[in-house]
Amino acid sequence: MRYDSIIWDFDGTLFDTYPAMCRDLRRTMEGLGFSFTEAELLERFTVSRGAVLAYCAERTGMTAEEVDRVYRAWVTEHGQPTAYPFPGVPDFLARFQAAGGRNFVFTHRSGSVHDYLAGAGLTAYFTEVTSAGTAFARKPDPAGNLYLMETHGLDPRRTLAVGDRELDILAGKRAGADTCLFSAAPGETAADYVITDLSELYALVGLEE
Known part of the structure; x- marks a missing residue:
């Protein structure tokens, strides 16, 4: 070889984990009153986790660290998505x-x-x-x-x-x-x-x- x-x-x-990760991040943001599409999140996820967190932070006025914290809390509560x-x-x-x-x-x-x-x-x-x-x-x-x-x-x-x-x-x-x-x-x-x-x-x- x-x-x-x-x-x-x-x-x-x-x-193939990205679709479920985008779905869960969208739900997390919706719980805070912010609307995102899974497509726009996927576009950034495929660059890096940091890129999607920064995008959400820019759109919401939060820091990337805050977005990451609430997302991780959501996953802890609901469990890792099936993939x-x-x-x-x-x-x-x-x-x-x-x-x-x-x-x-x-x-x-x-x-x-x-x-x-x-x-x-x-x-x-x-x-x-x-x-x-x-x-x-x-x-x-x-x-x-x-x-x-x-x-x-x-x-x-x-x-x-x-x-x-x-x-x-x-x-x-x-x-x-x-x-x-x-x-x-x-x-x-x-x-x-x-x-x-x-x-x-x-x-x-x-x-x-």
């Missing part, structure tokens, strides 16, 4: 692992990432899952990627970082890995590869679909 290690992003890459892997994810993870590849996750999501993976029966396909937060700076800082590469002895030339946002790409490149942007509507990007469907990864990494 061309690559024997993949560092995955989670939200918007492995799991599922993108089509083809379980099969690819299993095939890549069976061929000798190792899967990793570096995500901005906290401990709930483990609940989602376990709920979908995918935990065993990952060598390590790590999150930004107190231990690592948020992307595009490469700290989390570098940690995984150094801890597990990953060869940057045979490591692919896959994500749906440019900050994922920049974090991967700054760690020395090749990068792949997964996006249905890709724009200008620094990624080495761009795919619009995860099935394209088979040929990219050197696996037969």
Whole structure:
């Protein structure tokens, strides 16, 4: 295979979580008397969490920190939204692992990432899952990627970082890995590869679909 290690992003890459996140943020804002559409929130979510929080703050007169706090409180009260892997994810993870590849996750999501993976029966396909937060700076800082590469002895030339946002790409490149942007509507990007469907990864990494 061309690559024997993949560092995955989670939200918007492995799991289709953005629609539910936008729905819940819209409901949070409605509870405060502010109206947003899920489409306008999604447009910012696909840039970064910070971008959507800043947009809501600008529209409401709140700070981004205040928006984040009330949103997190809403999720704590109502629970994490239901979300599922993108089509083809379980099969690819299993095939890549069976061929000798190792899967990793570096995500901005906290401990709930483990609940989602376990709920979908995918935990065993990952060598390590790590999150930004107190231990690592948020992307595009490469700290989390570098940690995984150094801890597990990953060869940057045979490591692919896959994500749906440019900050994922920049974090991967700054760690020395090749990068792949997964996006249905890709724009200008620094990624080495761009795919619009995860099935394209088979040929990219050197696996037969």
